[in-house]
Amino acid sequence: MRLKDKVAIITGAANGIGFTAAETFAKEGAKVAMADFNVEQGEKRAEELRRKGYEVTFFQVNVAQRTSVDEMVAKVRETYGNISILINNAGITKDGMLSKLPTEDFQAVLDVNLTGVFHCTQAVLPSMLEIGKGRIINTSSVSGVYGNIGQTNYAATKAGVVGMTKTWAKELGRKGINVNAVAPGFIETGMTAKVPERILDQMKQMVPLARLGKPEDIANAYLFLASDESNYVNGTVLHVDGGIMM
Numbered sequence: 001m002r003l004k005d006k007v008a009i010i011t012g013a014a015n016g017i018g019f020t021a022a023e024t025f026a027k028e029g030a031k032v033a034m035a036d037f038n039v040e041q042g043e044k045r046a047e048e049l050r051r052k053g054y055e056v057t058f059f060q061v062n063v064a065q066r067t068s069v070d071e072m073v074a075k076v077r078e079t080y081g082n083i084s085i086l087i088n089n090a091g092i093t094k095d096g097m098l099s100k101l102p103t104e105d106f107q108a109v110l111d112v113n114l115t116g117v118f119h120c121t122q123a124v125l126p127s128m129l130e131i132g133k134g135r136i137i138n139t140s141s142v143s144g145v146y147g148n149i150g151q152t153n154y155a156a157t158k159a160g161v162v163g164m165t166k167t168w169a170k171e172l173g174r175k176g177i178n179v180n181a182v183a184p185g186f187i188e189t190g191m192t193a194k195v196p197e198r199i200l201d202q203m204k205q206m207v208p209l210a211r212l213g214k215p216e217d218i219a220n221a222y223l224f225l226a227s228d229e230s231n232y233v234n235g236t237v238l239h240v241d242g243g244i245m246m
Contacts, residue, residue, distance in 0.1 A: 001029030002227040007080040009033045009073070011063055011120060012090030014042040016189040017139075020215035021087060021222050022046075026054035028223065030085065033076040035061045063090050063116030066123075073123040083127040085226045088117040088138045091157075093191065095150045106153045113157035117164065125172075133176040135226045138165050139218075140183040142241050158183075162237055169235030178234045182221045185241025187213040208243035 008025050012018035013034035026032050026049055034049075036042040039060050046058035057079055061072040076083060091113045094105035117138055128134030143151050144158025162181055169179040186192065186203045192212065195203075204210055221240045224230055239245045 004029035006084045007031045008085035010087040011035045014038045017215045017218045018089045021219040024219040031080045032056040034058045064111035069119040069123045082131045083124045085135045086124045109153035114160045136179040138181040140181045180225045181237045183239045
């Protein structure tokens with residue numbers, strides 16, 4: 001098992017990529033703290049994994065609020081001990097063209113997708129420094145690299161995540177903490193399920209592999225970066241996008 005007895009926090013774990021990552025990490029022996037704002041769904045999904053024999057616990061958190069993050073991290077440490085892996089997977093979208101994008105929608109996406117990553121990373125840092133090692137994996141997006149119409153706020157946050165990742169990799173690498181990011185392309189999730197078939201076909205045509213990715217594709221990228229197989233990988237943005245960014 002590649003993550004035996006390691007303690008991992010995965011934010012946004014109640015659904016989609018985050019839930020798939022939680023199951024993937026649990027299969028590899030990790031003690032998984034599933035963190036999400038949605039209590040009902042989070043508890044339900046955590047129970048699903050416990051019935052399979054995995055060691056997982058759900059913790060409610062609002063990553064946009066520092067006090068909520070601090071409380072969640074304290075509870076995880078009380079339950080499992082020092083945290084060795086953080087997956088900053090939580091994210092939201094509130095799309096809109098620049099001319100019509102409300103300030104509150106711009107700020108809401110920044111609060112979760114960018115400030116939330118800062119909150120969670122800073123909160124787990126003392127735990128990782130205490131044990132002298134750790135893995136921080138942030139979720140960016142191809143939208144943060146090439147932009148996307150109607151996603152001023154989202155693209156800005158995902159570009160910001162790349163900047164923070166590279167900065168933290170330089171600051172923390174010598175302390176035994178690897179910091180990397182994953183940049184998903186078009187992935188089959190609850191968000192894409194609401195997209196009209198015509199638009200989905202256009203999205204697929206943009207991908208050299210001619211299909212959308214699956215949550216497992218991102219979860220496996222997280223797993224690689226969290227495991228000892230990536231010991232010498234630091235400050236990297238791993239594009240999991242079917243070749244869009246070639």
